[in-house]
Amino acid sequence: MSMFKGVLGALVAAAVALPGLTTAATAADYKDEYKVSTVLGSPFPWGIAAEEWVKLVDERTDGRISMKVYPGTQLVQGDQTKEFTAMRQGIIDMAVGSTINWSPQVKELNLFSLPFLMPDYAALDALTQGPVGEDIFAAIEKQGVVPLAWAENGFREVTNSQKPITSPDDMAGLKMRVVGSPLFNDTFTALGANPTQMSWADAKPALTTGAVDGQENPLIIYKLAKMDTIGQDHITLWHYMADPLIFAINKRVWESFSPEDQEIVRQAAVDAGKIGIKAARAGLTEDDQSLIEEIRSLGTEVTELTPEQRQAFVDATRGVYDDWAQKIGPELVKKAEESIANR
Structure with a gap:
């Protein structure tokens, strides 16, 4: 009996010592x-x-x-x-x-x-x-x-079916689909729009029927979801968040x-x-604007903001920024601002 225990102990020790065996044993439970x-x-x-x-x-x-x-x-x-x-x-x-x-x-x-x-x-x-x-x-x-x-x-750009957006005043009264985040609701409310939170699955039907006027999403989603076919004729490149x-x-x-x-x-x-x-x-960098040009070729009006125009949006949402910086954590936001400044 003692000899059997000795052999068994040796086998267990050998198994523990061999990584291949322990990995195989673990993998068997995957x-x-x-x-x-x-x-x-x-x-x-x-x-x-x-x-x-x-x-x-x-x-x-x-x-x-x-x-x-x-x-x-x-x-x-x-x-x-x-x-x-x-x-x-x-x-x-x-x-x-x-x-x-x-x-x-x-x-x-x-x-x-x-x-x-x-x-x-x-x-x-x-x-x-x-x-x-x-x-x-x-x-x-x-x-x-x-x-x-x-x-x-x-980066998420803003689109709509009504008009070009070049200033916060152009947002007034627009019904905009936004994702289910209070921060998005606060941002679009500060710009004078009427934000409506809904999932992406619900967004396309709402845009198609005109229940909402616009939305914000990356341009690659605009292209692949063929949003030019559902009345989203105006895009403003504002890079307001990524x-x-x-x-x-x-x-x-x-x-x-x-x-x-x-x-x-x-x-x-x-x-x-x-x-x-x-x-x-792809197609959205300084040396390659091919996606933007492709979207323009669909008949979509693409507006690029001047620095002064973009600053007007920055100013209009500054209160939201400051409020949410406190909720997120002032130290983390400050670290982010410093990292961007030193990029």
């Missing part, structure tokens, strides 16, 4: 499929980033970790603002999610929605790739979700992975995020 939630699927940059993540993880784990994208936030019945909570609770395993949609649960994410904080891509990069990004990831992790990497939905995306995973799922697989999943997210960002910025 789910057959991990659900990845997104609002938009391919060919939107959002979906491109999510699908690339799934592909890279599958390739780099030889299929041990199998993920599937569920676009349209179908895992939460289309309610974008419930996605983060569902991931925290384990209803959703993973997500590539919007900072806007997750901001009701993580107040620090409202930083990116502060009106006219970020004037350009360099400013956006200064936040996501610097100490501000690190602070925001720490805030997310405190909520029971593990953030892994950044992607991008893009919507970074975050690759994240439920904490319990994350801790179920071996350290080796955690690194694979994280690096795959970083690599997929770079591809998603490139797709989100």
